[in-house]
Amino acid sequence: MSMLAPFARRLSLAGRRKAAARRGHAALVVLALLLVTPALAAAAGLTDADYRYLKAQFGLAKDSFTLTNIGAADAEKLHALINDPKDKEFPQRRDLNVADYLFDTEMRTCEAWQLAHAAPSCPQVTDPQLKPGWEIAERNCIACHLTGTTTAPSFFKLAQSGPLTEDRLAATLRSGHQMSPITLDRQELQELVRYINSLR
Ligand code: HEC
Numbered sequence: 001m002s003m004l005a006p007f008a009r010r011l012s013l014a015g016r017r018k019a020a021a022r023r024g025h026a027a028l029v030v031l032a033l034l035l036v037t038p039a040l041a042a043a044a045g046l047t048d049a050d051y052r053y054l055k056a057q058f059g060l061a062k063d064s065f066t067l068t069n070i071g072a073a074d075a076e077k078l079h080a081l082i083n084d085p086k087d088k089e090f091p092q093r094r095d096l097n098v099a100d101y102l103f104d105t106e107m108r109t110c111e112a113w114q115l116a117h118a119a120p121s122c123p124q125v126t127d128p129q130l131k132p133g134w135e136i137a138e139r140n141c142i143a144c145h146l147t148g149t150t151t152a153p154s155f156f157k158l159a160q161s162g163p164l165t166e167d168r169l170a171a172t173l174r175s176g177h178q179m180s181p182i183t184l185d186r187q188e189l190q191e192l193v194r195y196i197n198s199l200r
Contacts, residue, residue: 069109164193166186
């Protein structure tokens with residue numbers, strides 16, 4: 001026992017030196033994390049440039065229902081899609097990829113919100129003037145027109161191209177426009193047109 005004592009002391013000295021080294025490493029790791037964290041935080045969510053793009057391309061404001069309630073994983077994925085270096089020369093492909101993901105994101109964000117609030121619907125549109133039109137669109141049109149598809153323009157883009165009239169909308173819906181004709185009464189057409197034109 002006594003013959004082992006110096007050994008033990010040497011071991012414990014070595015152990016202490018290692019522990020000290022570990023503490024040094026830990027301090028370095030903490031320092032590195034402190035330096036890297038702001039960069040990570042910026043990369044993980046949506047940046048100001050992303051918000052500007054989403055507003056210009058999809059009419060989605062930073063304080064919109066979707067962008068204020070979006071989950072962290074969706075925000076990260078959207079950021080990656082908006083900034084995909086592969087799409088630098090193909091902005092249209094970027095817009096379509098973002099449109100597809102944005103549509104899913106809007107649906108997911110809404111479902112999560114409804115679950116959390118035990119609510120039957122989401123408050124994406126709160127203006128009482130526009131709500132009836134939005135509800136008709138939600139039932140009949142948003143699958144193709146919320147963020148747009150390869151063939152269908154988003155209602156936002158449609159509104160940008162000029163004011164929609166009831167007659168033009170009625171004619172579009174009657175002619176089928178690449179889908180089975182949708183029949184809506186005059187009042188519903190009016191509500192829809194008011195909602196779509198509000199996106200200008
Ligand atoms: C299954 C997909 C789909 C659905 C659902 C759909 N649309 Fe469309 N819509 C399209 C496509 C594709 C186009 C573009 C090609 C065309 O005009 O035929 C279009 C074009 C339009 C246009 C532009 C036509 C023009 O005058 O330039 C309007 C307005 C429109 N849709 C309104 C609606 C409304 C309102 C609803 C719901 C009541 C609706 N759409 C539902 C696919 C859809």
